[in-house]
Amino acid sequence: MSTGSPFLWYRDKDSLKIGEVNRYLIRYRRVDPSRHEIFFRLKNVEKTTIRAIHLLNGPFIVYCHVVPCNYDPKKRFVPEDMESNREVVFRNSIKPNQAFNVKLYLNGNSLLKKEDDEDIFQWEVDVVSQIVITRNTKINYDLMIGDDLSSMKRLNHSALQHTLTTLGTKTSTSIGLNSGPVEDDDGVIGESRNPQLQVFKRNTHDIWSNEPRYADKPVQLIWLTHGILSNLTADMLYLKDTLEDRVNNDNILVRGFNGNAGKTEKGVKKLGIAAGNALIDLIEKRKYNFDKISFIGHSLGGLVQLYTIKYILSVKGTSYFEQHGIEPINLISLASPFLGILSEMSFLIAWFLDLGTLGKTGRDLTLSKTIPSLLSLNADEDKSAFKPLLETLPDDPLQTFLGKFKHLTLYANAVNDGIVPLRTSALLYLDWEALGDVTELKKNKKAKLDHQHQEDSHSLATNTTRDTVGEIPGDDLSDSSESNKKGVGSVYKQLLSLNFNLANQETSDKPPIKHKLSRKEKRFLRITAKGTDNISDPVEDEPEDNELLPTVSPPSKSTTSGTSETQKLTIPPKASAFESAINALICPIPSTRYVTNPESRDYVIFHDRFYHFKNLPKDDPKSKREWLKLFIFNYNNDWKMTKQVNIAKKYHTNQLNWRKVLVNLPPDAHNNIVVRRRFANGYGWGVIEHICGKWTAHVGHIRKWGNTG
Incomplete structure (x- = not known):
C-alpha cells in the first residue's frame, strides 16, 4: 500500500482522441468479510470553460459505463438495492469538470469466483471519447478506485486542473501510460497500490488488434x-x-x-x-x-x-x-x-x-x-x-x-x-x-x-x-377486398402513429372516404412491391384466402384517370433532420x-x-x-x-x-x-x-x- 493516500488504491490519468476507448477490468479479492463496497470515480478534468468554446473540435465529453461481471442483457438482472444503486450504471455525457461516481457492491452480481476461501469480484469499465470532428484534440480524465469516496473527491479538487486540449497553442501536455510510468503524490499512475486489487487496462489498439480464435486456420x-x-x-x-x-x-x-x-x-x-x-x-x-x-x-x-x-x-x-x-x-x-x-x-x-x-x-x-x-x-x-x-x-x-x-x-x-x-x-x-x-x-x-x-x-x-417478381402497382388503389377498406393508413395510425393525413380517415367498418389521389400518393404506389418470408417462396400475383394483409390490385383504365376517386393512402411522414x-x-x-x-x-x-x-x-x-x-x-x-x-x-x-x-x-x-x-x-x-x-x-x-x- 502506498504511504501517500491509503484510501486511494488505483489511479490512472490518460487522454482520449477521436474514436479512442480505454477498457478496464477491475478485479478485487476480499480479505475482510465485513467489507461490502468499494468506490470508482471518473472525472473529466478539462476546464469548465471549454464547454462553451471549441464546439467544432469537440464535443469534449466522455461516455462511461460500469458493469458487474454477472450482468447478462438477455437475463433478468436484480440489483441488491435498486433505489440506492442500480449496479449496472452508465453516463453518456461526462462534461468538462464533471465526475462520475459509482459504488461497486461486493455481492453476487459482481462475484466472479471463490478462491482459497476468499471471494473475488469483477467489473468492466469502458471510457469512450465523444469527440466527432477533429483528429488533433483530446480529452483528459482522471480515474480512481479506493475505499473512501469523499477523500477521493478532495484529492481530485486539490489537484491543479489543466486542460490537455490544444487551445490555440502550439504544444499540448500529455499525461498517460504510453510515455512510460508517471508518478503523482500518491505513487505510480496506472498501477495498483493495494495487493487485493488488480486492474487490467486495454487501449483502442489492444481492443482492435485481437487475433481470430484459430489464427492458423481459414x-x-x-x-x-x-x-x-x-x-x-x-x-x-x-x-x-x-x-x-x-x-x-x-x-x-x-x-x-x-x-x-x-x-x-x-x-x-x-x-x-x-x-x-x-x-x-x-x-x-x-x-x-x-x-x-x-x-x-x-x-x-x-x-x-x-x-x-x-x-x-x-x-x-x-x-x-x-x-x-x-x-x-x-x-x-x-x-x-x-x-x-x-x-x-x-x-x-x-x-x-x-x-x-x-x-x-x-x-x-x-x-x-x-x-x-x-x-x-x-x-x-x-x-x-x-x-x-x-x-x-x-x-x-x-x-x-x-x-x-x-x-x-x-x-x-x-x-x-x-x-x-x-x-x-x-x-x-x-x-x-x-x-x-x-x-x-x-x-x-x-x-x-x-x-x-x-x-x-x-x-x-x-x-x-x-x-x-413482386407486382408493382400503378397509380391507383383498389378497394375491392374487405381487408382493404381499413387501408394501409390505419395500420400506421394504430401502431406507428404515422397518421400524417388521417384527419378524415375512418378506421371502422364504415365505407372509406373517397378522394382523388394526390401526386405524392401516386408516387408511392409506383414503388410498391411484394416481398416474401423465404427467398425460395414464389411471389403470387394475388393474395391467398388466409392472407391477413391488404393487397394492391393492378390499376384499371378507370382508376388511372385523373378524375378517379379511391380510398386515401397514408404515407409515412418525413422525419425531421x-x-x-x-x-x-x-x-x-x-x-x-x-x-x-x-x-x-x-x-x-x-x-x-x-x-x-x-x-x-x-x-x-x-x-x-x-x-x-x-x-x-x-x-x-x-x-x-x-x-x-x-x-x-x-x-x-x-x-x-x-x-x-x-x-x-x-x-x-x-x-x-x-x-x-x-x-x-x-x-x-x-x-x-x-x-x-x-x-x-x-x-x-x-x-x-x-x-x-
Whole structure:
C-alpha cells in the first residue's frame, strides 16, 4: 500500500482522441468479510470553460459505463438495492469538470469466483471519447478506485486542473501510460497500490488488434465501415464485441479502417479509396488465410464500403477476391442513404449541402453532378464521369460482384430517423401493405427481446436468381377486398402513429372516404412491391384466402384517370433532420427497467422479407415530357424521385435478391440502429442480435481478456 493516500488504491490519468476507448477490468479479492463496497470515480478534468468554446473540435465529453461481471442483457438482472444503486450504471455525457461516481457492491452480481476461501469480484469499465470532428484534440480524465469516496473527491479538487486540449497553442501536455510510468503524490499512475486489487487496462489498439480464435486456420474477415461524423473504433465497438461473442461457428476476424475518422467531408470516393487500400493491405500481408469476407456498414459507411469494393475490383481486377480464395458472404447496411437524401431533405438543407456543407460528401448525397479533372478523363471514359457518384456507384463491376454475395441485407429505420429516412435506406421498393406485420408484433406480448436471441426464423438461402417478381402497382388503389377498406393508413395510425393525413380517415367498418389521389400518393404506389418470408417462396400475383394483409390490385383504365376517386393512402411522414440532430445530442436513454429486464423490451424487427425482381415499373413517358416543368416548379418532388428510381433499379436486378429488414426504434434511431454506445443506444440491441443471428447462436456473454490470472 502506498504511504501517500491509503484510501486511494488505483489511479490512472490518460487522454482520449477521436474514436479512442480505454477498457478496464477491475478485479478485487476480499480479505475482510465485513467489507461490502468499494468506490470508482471518473472525472473529466478539462476546464469548465471549454464547454462553451471549441464546439467544432469537440464535443469534449466522455461516455462511461460500469458493469458487474454477472450482468447478462438477455437475463433478468436484480440489483441488491435498486433505489440506492442500480449496479449496472452508465453516463453518456461526462462534461468538462464533471465526475462520475459509482459504488461497486461486493455481492453476487459482481462475484466472479471463490478462491482459497476468499471471494473475488469483477467489473468492466469502458471510457469512450465523444469527440466527432477533429483528429488533433483530446480529452483528459482522471480515474480512481479506493475505499473512501469523499477523500477521493478532495484529492481530485486539490489537484491543479489543466486542460490537455490544444487551445490555440502550439504544444499540448500529455499525461498517460504510453510515455512510460508517471508518478503523482500518491505513487505510480496506472498501477495498483493495494495487493487485493488488480486492474487490467486495454487501449483502442489492444481492443482492435485481437487475433481470430484459430489464427492458423481459414478466417472469415468481417469488414466494418463507419458512417457520417462517426468513427470505427468507438462507434462500432459494440457491434464488434457482439460479433466476437456470438459468432463461434466461423473463425472470424473483425476489422475496419479508422483513418477516415474526422474526414467525412472528403467525399464517398476518397473515403472508399482509403478504406480499399487498407483492405488490400490487410489481405495481401497474408498474416491470416482469409477464405471468406463480409461487409457491414452504418449510414454513410454503406456507400463507402460499396465504393471500397468497386475500387478494389477496378484497380486489382474483377477476379481479385477469387484469386485470393476469398468468398463473399454478407453485405449488410444499417440505415445507409443508397439513393442520397435528395427527396428527404428540405430545399434549404439540400441547398446548403449542395453548396459545400460536409464538402464533397454533401454534394454526393444531394446527387450533384461531378466535374472530373482533365487527368481523370481519357478516351475510354464516357459521360458517366460527369454523373452523380451515387448514380454510377452500382454500375459494373460492382453490380456483377454484388450477385456473388450469399446474402444482401439492409436494415432501415421506419421512423425517428431524419438523417437517413426510410425511402433511401430501404432502396425505394417495399411491400408497403405488408408493414401491417407490426400489428401482430405489438399485440403479441411474447414477441419480446427473447425472440431476437433465438436462431433466425427466416431462411438464409443464398442470393440466387429467381424469375418471380413482386407486382408493382400503378397509380391507383383498389378497394375491392374487405381487408382493404381499413387501408394501409390505419395500420400506421394504430401502431406507428404515422397518421400524417388521417384527419378524415375512418378506421371502422364504415365505407372509406373517397378522394382523388394526390401526386405524392401516386408516387408511392409506383414503388410498391411484394416481398416474401423465404427467398425460395414464389411471389403470387394475388393474395391467398388466409392472407391477413391488404393487397394492391393492378390499376384499371378507370382508376388511372385523373378524375378517379379511391380510398386515401397514408404515407409515412418525413422525419425531421433538425429533430434527429437534437436527439443525437440529447437522446432519450434506456430506463433501468429496460437495461435489467429483457421482458420490458419490445421486439424491434417488424418487417423482414426477401425481395426478388424480374421486372420493375416502366418509366412514365409523361414525366419525361414534363421534366423541365417539374424541375422548375416542383424542385423538391417528382424529378428527384425519378433520379432515385433510376438508382434503385440498378440495385434491383434478377441477379440480386435483397433481404430488407425494417426496425422500429425510438430516437435517436440513427445511432441506436448500430448501438453507438452500449447502453446509451441500447434500444438497438435487438438489431445487432438480429445481425449476429445470421452467423450462429450465442456462446456466452463473458468477454475474453486473455491471460489475466
